[in-house]
Amino acid sequence: MAQAVLDVLSKTIPDALVELGSYLGDEIALVRRDRVHDVLAVLRDHDETKMDMLVDLTVVDYLGQSPRFEVVYHLRSTAFGHRVRVKAGVPEDDPVIASATDLWKAANWAEREAWDLYGVRFEGHPDLRRILMYAAFEGHPLRKDYPQNARQPLVRRPDAPATDALTTTLRMHSHDRRVE
Amino acid sequence: MNQPASYIPTKLQEAVNWAQKYSLFTYPFATACCAMEFMSTLGPRYDLARFGAEFPRFSPRQADLLIVIGTIVERQAPVLRRVYDQMADPKWVMAFGVCASTGGFYQNYTVTPGADQVIPVDVYVPGCPPRPEQVMDGLMALMNRIQDHRGNVQRELGPTATATPVLDRRRLPVLPDGTSMVLDKAQRMPKDGKVR
Numbered sequence: 001m002a003q004a005v006l007d008v009l010s011k012t013i014p015d016a017l018v019e020l021g022s023y024l025g026d027e028i029a030l031v032r033r034d035r036v037h038d039v040l041a042v043l044r045d046h047d048e049t050k051m052d053m054l055v056d057l058t059v060v061d062y063l064g065q066s067p068r069f070e071v072v073y074h075l076r077s078t079a080f081g082h083r084v085r086v087k088a089g090v091p092e093d094d095p096v097i098a099s100a101t102d103l104w105k106a107a108n109w110a111e112r113e114a115w116d117l118y119g120v121r122f123e124g125h126p127d128l129r130r131i132l133m134y135a136a137f138e139g140h141p142l143r144k145d146y147p148q149n150a151r152q153p154l155v156r157r158p159d160a161p162a163t164d165a166l167t168t169t170l171r172m173h174s175h176d177r178r179v180e
Numbered sequence: 181m182n183q184p185a186s187y188i189p190t191k192l193q194e195a196v197n198w199a200q201k202y203s204l205f206t207y208p209f210a211t212a213c214c215a216m217e218f219m220s221t222l223g224p225r226y227d228l229a230r231f232g233a234e235f236p237r238f239s240p241r242q243a244d245l246l247i248v249i250g251t252i253v254e255r256q257a258p259v260l261r262r263v264y265d266q267m268a269d270p271k272w273v274m275a276f277g278v279c280a281s282t283g284g285f286y287q288n289y290t291v292t293p294g295a296d297q298v299i300p301v302d303v304y305v306p307g308c309p310p311r312p313e314q315v316m317d318g319l320m321a322l323m324n325r326i327q328d329h330r331g332n333v334q335r336e337l338g339p340t341a342t343a344t345p346v347l348d349r350r351r352l353p354v355l356p357d358g359t360s361m362v363l364d365k366a367q368r369m370p371k372d373g374k375v376r
Binding site: 132133134141146148150151152153154155156157160 | 255288299
């Protein structure tokens with residue numbers, strides 16, 4: 001349906017594209033990390049796309065692959081009803097990507113969440129703080145190598161009931177042993 | 181507790197406990213979907229008012245019974261602790277639902293494994309969410325506990341009917357702004373995934 005959008009991309013900035021595809025009716029553009037801001041700007045401003053709405057911004061952690069992270073943008077055009085998914089790979093040793101807050105204000109909190117939970121930094125973000133976890137939290141909990149049942153409590157009773165045995169059992173029977 | 185046992189204070193204590201168990205003012209600390217079931221419990225069909233616990237006070241300073249209804253996350257735990265500290269003695273706590281009791285199925289980085297990690301809990305009501313019958317059963321269990329003087333705070337304070345001086349409960353870890361109760365960094369971070 002949104003093949004026209006991909007055509008605009010391949011006509012306008014072909015050098016930024018890595019791969020174009022379609023899956024279950026959703027058009028996907030995998031783009032280079034250093035050009036993602038240009039691609040998003042074209043999608044927003046081009047007369048044939050007019051992607052004026054950032055539906056979602058999130059990150060996927062492909063632990064063990066390279067690049068490890070993938071930042072995913074879901075865009076929609078309220079004028080044409082088109083949807084498109086833009087993805088960009090981000091390596092583990094340098095998890096930085098350009099911020100989209102200057103294009104859509106909706107990106108502000110979404111990028112804060114992505115930073116909070118995955119540790120991908122967004123360059124140019126006006127206020128990149130944690131949004132869900134507390135400031136004293138260490139690490140990024142949705143990364144696949146974050147210990148499964150690690151807790152960082154802010155407050156405990158001195159005589160709080162121990163939860164060690166239960167947690168040990170849970171870890172033992174966990175289906176996800178890959179990251180331990 | 182240190183007082184010599186005598187007949188009249190014992191009877192007086194029983195009378196005080198009887199009065200307290202039938203006049204519980206509740207403070208619903210409602211954070212999640214269990215609150216729907218709590219409303220149903222308060223409503224006319226199940227009518228918690230029959231047990232004297234009819235009056236939700238939305239100020240912890242006027243409440244006797246703190247009902248923790250729903251999931252407590254680590255970020256919210258200091259708030260819960262502060263609400264508990266603001267309640268006047270004697271006070272009791274009911275953990276409503278599995279999340280408040282043990283963390284429930286949320287065994288992850290953000291959910292506190294039970295409200296009893298933060299405050300002393302007198303009665304646990306399991307269920308996801310618990311049926312109103314279970315809540316009433318838990319409330320009656322709590323009332324028996326109050327009558328027998330077995331509540332956490334009652335145990336700590338000793339007999340309230342005798343002339344024992346009021347204990348200074350401020351020695352309990354309080355939360356002004358992160359002094360005694362807040363864990364320092366070394367205690368807080370279990371990198372190995374072990375839970376305290």
